[in-house]
Amino acid sequence: MKYLMMAVFMAVAPVMALAEGKAHKVAIHVDENDPQVMNMALNNVANVISYYESVGDTVEIEVVTYGPGLNMLVAGKSPVEDRISVMSLEMDNVTFAACGNTHAAMQEKAGKDVPLMSEANVVPSGVVRLIELQEDGYAYVRP
Numbered sequence: 001m002k003y004l005m006m007a008v009f010m011a012v013a014p015v016m017a018l019a020e021g022k023a024h025k026v027a028i029h030v031d032e033n034d035p036q037v038m039n040m041a042l043n044n045v046a047n048v049i050s051y052y053e054s055v056g057d058t059v060e061i062e063v064v065t066y067g068p069g070l071n072m073l074v075a076g077k078s079p080v081e082d083r084i085s086v087m088s089l090e091m092d093n094v095t096f097a098a099c100g101n102t103h104a105a106m107q108e109k110a111g112k113d114v115p116l117m118s119e120a121n122v123v124p125s126g127v128v129r130l131i132e133l134q135e136d137g138y139a140y141v142r143p
Contacts, residue, residue: 021056024048027133028061029142031126033068035079040143041072042083045094059093062133066099066126070106073098073120081117088119099126 026048030041045061052059065072072078073096087094098120107114116122123129134140 021058024052024057024059025133025136025138026059026061027130027138027140028063029130029140030063030065030069030072031067033071037069037143038072038078038080039083042080042087044141044143045087045091049091049093061094062097062129062138063094064097064099064123064126064129064133065120066102070098070102070126072096073117074106075115075117078117084117084119096120097123097126097129099129100124102126 028041028044030038032038041063045063048059048061063072072080073084075081078084084096088096096117096119098116100122101124103114103116103122130140
């Protein structure tokens with residue numbers, strides 16, 4: 001009986017794994033103040049989610065911005081602000097990280113507060129955040 005149960009488990013386990021789908025994690029890096037790059041990053045987000053959903057998998061995506069790329073998350077200035085707002089409402093598996101170092105330097109240079117979009121999660125360092133995500137098994141993508 002023990003061997004029969006083991007054989008059944010070995011036969012069913014792969015099917016169960018397929019039914020559950022695989023979980024993926026992706027970090028997308030944006031460090032350019034270029035609307036084409038920003039839109040390509042958002043296209044990558046949409047395409048990756050669409051693909052993995054179509055095969056029954058799940059995916060978590062974090063878009064990490066720093067340097068000139070932080071403009072992607074500056075309220076009232078981002079060329080993709082509306083698109084990010086819509087995506088954030090429709091896709092709960094996407095987050096946006098804003099480099100705290102870049103944000104502080106941007107505010108110092110401007111001599112005033114530089115508001116970020118509500119979707120932005122400020123992290124101490126964009127580069128460090130990318131390192132942490134990769135150490136946590138995230139695939140790295142740079143559009």
